[in-house]
Amino acid sequence: MEQAASKTHHNESRLVDQERFRSVxxxxxxxxxxxxxxxxxVDYGLTASAVTSLSLDPPMLLICLNKAxxxxxxxxxxxxxxxxxxREDQSELARRFATSQPGKFEGQSISYxxxxxxxLDNMLATMECRVVEVVSGGTHSIFLAExxxxxxxxxxxxxxxxxxxxxxxxxxxxxK
Numbered sequence: 001m002e003q004a005a006s007k008t009h010h011n012e013s014r015l016v017d018q019e020r021f022r023s024v025x026x027x028x029x030x031x032x033x034x035x036x037x038x039x040x041x042v043d044y045g046l047t048a049s050a051v052t053s054l055s056l057d058p059p060m061l062l063i064c065l066n067k068a069x070x071x072x073x074x075x076x077x078x079x080x081x082x083x084x085x086x087r088e089d090q091s092e093l094a095r096r097f098a099t100s101q102p103g104k105f106e107g108q109s110i111s112y113x114x115x116x117x118x119x120l121d122n123m124l125a126t127m128e129c130r131v132v133e134v135v136s137g138g139t140h141s142i143f144l145a146e147x148x149x150x151x152x153x154x155x156x157x158x159x160x161x162x163x164x165x166x167x168x169x170x171x172x173x174x175x176k
Contacts, residue, residue, distance in 0.1 A: 021058065023131075026162045029159050030049040030050075030161075031049065031085055031157045031158065032085075032157070032165060033048050033083050034047055034084040034093070034094070035048050035063055035065070035071060035075070035081055035082070035083060036119070036120065037074045038074075038078060038118055043118045044071040044074040044098040045071060045097050045104055046069060048064070048065065051063050055066040059147040060144060060145060060147065061145060062143060062144050063081070063142070064137070064142050064143075065141055067136075067139055067141055072141055075131065076131075076141070078118065079130065080115040081128075081131070081143070081145070082115075082127065083125075083127055083129065085096060085126070085152075086123060086124060086157065087122070087123065088123045088157060088158050088168070089158075090158055091158055091165040094158060108121075113128040113149060115149075116150055124152065124153055124155050125152055125159050127149065128149040128150075129147050129148060131143050
């Protein structure tokens with residue numbers, strides 16, 4: 001029994017502290033999206049960069065949402081959500097949905113997709129997704145979902161790097 005306790009303590013003592021982890025992970029550039037859903041007649045949404053493709057067969061992605069989020073709870077109930085990927089000129093919209101303030105959807109043009117979730121108009125891309133599994137990871141829930149619909153434009157994405165939003169630029173031979 002003591003052996004198991006010391007092994008657990010050894011693993012915990014090797015973890016990177018939270019500030020170092022946050023600082024190092026901020027060096028990983030990502031796209032910016034707004035995750036939306038509708039539950040019991042109410043629209044929910046939040047800004048997220050923790051979105052990634054998971055599988056091509058079937059087409060799946062995952063999103064990570066804080067367990068304290070109302071949007072997380074609404075997705076768990078509705079079992080569907082949309083990923084609205086932002087264009088490079090939409091940083092103000094990203095900031096609006098990054099708050100917990102009410103009225104995030106006010107003045108925003110939206111439509112409702114096949115799954116009944118709000119799709120923000122004029123996005124770089126949108127996908128409607130149906131939840132197939134939820135996994136717990138620390139403070140977050142990881143939603144594994146199948147993409148039901150998807151569309152995209154040819155514009156450029158909003159990016160997130162070291163706590164700031166910016167623009168993506170192709171370099172060298174990729175600039176063509």
